[in-house]
Amino acid sequence: MTSLKSFHTFGFSAHAKKITHLNSVADIKSALPLHRPFYILGGGSNSIFVDDFAGEIVKINLRGIECNETQEDFGIKVKAGENWHEFVEYCVKRGMYGLENLALIPGTVGAAPIQNIGAYGREVSGFIQSVDYIELATGEAKSILQADCGFGYRDSIFKHELSDKVIITAVNFVLPKKWVVEQSYGELANLSNPTAQDIFDKVVKIRQAKLPDPSQLGNAGSFFKNPVIGKPLLKSIREKWPAIPSYPVSDEQCKVPAAWLIDQLGYKGKTLGGILCHHNQPLVLANTGIGTGRELLQFARKIRDDVLVTFSIKLENEVRLLTTNGLIDL
Numbered sequence: 001m002t003s004l005k006s007f008h009t010f011g012f013s014a015h016a017k018k019i020t021h022l023n024s025v026a027d028i029k030s031a032l033p034l035h036r037p038f039y040i041l042g043g044g045s046n047s048i049f050v051d052d053f054a055g056e057i058v059k060i061n062l063r064g065i066e067c068n069e070t071q072e073d074f075g076i077k078v079k080a081g082e083n084w085h086e087f088v089e090y091c092v093k094r095g096m097y098g099l100e101n102l103a104l105i106p107g108t109v110g111a112a113p114i115q116n117i118g119a120y121g122r123e124v125s126g127f128i129q130s131v132d133y134i135e136l137a138t139g140e141a142k143s144i145l146q147a148d149c150g151f152g153y154r155d156s157i158f159k160h161e162l163s164d165k166v167i168i169t170a171v172n173f174v175l176p177k178k179w180v181v182e183q184s185y186g187e188l189a190n191l192s193n194p195t196a197q198d199i200f201d202k203v204v205k206i207r208q209a210k211l212p213d214p215s216q217l218g219n220a221g222s223f224f225k226n227p228v229i230g231k232p233l234l235k236s237i238r239e240k241w242p243a244i245p246s247y248p249v250s251d252e253q254c255k256v257p258a259a260w261l262i263d264q265l266g267y268k269g270k271t272l273g274g275i276l277c278h279h280n281q282p283l284v285l286a287n288t289g290i291g292t293g294r295e296l297l298q299f300a301r302k303i304r305d306d307v308l309v310t311f312s313i314k315l316e317n318e319v320r321l322l323t324t325n326g327l328i329d330l
């Protein structure tokens with residue numbers, strides 16, 4: 001058994017039967033067929049091993065960045081194992097703008113399309129042209145266009161039809177040369193005529209101040225997704241909780257910050273065993289160092305159930321939870 005402690009940012013002392021490192025497309029092809037249970041792993045910042053894993057972990061390490069330019073755009077092919085934040089920094093330093101709001105999100109480029117990473121008013125899907133992958137059943141190299149990726153809020157085809165069926169080998173980005181600033185989010189709005197570098201620096205600063213660094217305190221970012229609810233439900237919650245924040249997503253629906261719901265129930269700073277609901281950001285559950293998978297599930301289920309009873313809203317986990325034989329939902 002191999003320890004998974006350093007392979008996921010939550011830092012539980014789980015083990016896997018085997019870890020295979022894949023450094024090239026040739027490595028991927030020669031590793032096929034994969035036998036179940038297996039789990040494809042990037043940086044492990046959205047994956048929590050709540051128990052020992054009975055199968056093989058396939059760790060994706062492909063590296064390399066290629067840039068092309070037209071009069072209007074920069075086209076960039078980035079291999080799946082590149083570090084996301086380093087890639088964003090690489091772009092900003094070379095005058096290729098658009099991704100700066102997504103600075104300091106941990107993990108790999110290959111995982112970015114899986115949950116359509118987003119922050120500070122931007123989602124990665126807005127800059128993806130296509131995604132290259134190897135189909136596990138056939139070993140064939142394929143590419144899927146952005147429009148066919150089914151991107152939504154923390155969602156894509158890779159969590160549904162293509163889940164466990166492909167290994168992403170590269171993501172093809174297109175960054176328009178005509179840069180449009182996105183500064184509608186909170187503290188970014190205070191910047192006057194910011195450059196892309198200013199946005200990058202500010203995002204890094206805000207994130208460092210607000211979010212726990214996984215190397216200091218094990219965590220996987222937001223544990224729950226922000227729920228999308230119907231407007232009639234919002235109206236009825238407002239009668240008792242007039243301060244509930246909401247952001248429209250369509251004529252019928254709006255998004256509510258899960259952190260606000262959890263905060264109203266007094267969980268901020270509370271612990272269950274070795275699991276902490278973070279003081280600055282109650283959406284983040286953290287491992288104080290002695291936490292166990294069982295405690296995490298118990299705490300997360302308690303929060304989910306309390307939110308359901310109080311607000312009639314069912315929280316869903318944003319993180320991927322792995323037990324002995326694979327993914328589970330809360």
Ligand SMILES: Cc1cc2nc3c(=O)[nH]c(=O)nc-3n(C[C@H](O)[C@H](O)[C@H](O)COP(=O)(O)OP(=O)(O)OC[C@H]3O[C@@H](n4cnc5c(N)ncnc54)[C@H](O)[C@@H]3O)c2cc1C
Pocket residue numbers: 009039040041042043044045046047060080105106107108109110111112114115116117118119166167168169211212213214219220221222320
């Ligand atoms: C402190 C912190 C802050 C965070 N902030 C944000 C944020 O602001 N916004 C946001 O969206 N997310 C955020 N996250 C979550 C996380 O960083 C992202 O989901 C990231 O994209 C995960 O990358 P990873 O390589 O670590 O993925 P992993 O956890 O390794 O894998 C995630 C999923 O992708 C699959 N996968 C990974 N690589 C491949 C591949 N090459 N081919 C096929 N499948 C693959 C895995 O099987 C798994 O299902 C945060 C996490 C932390 C710890």
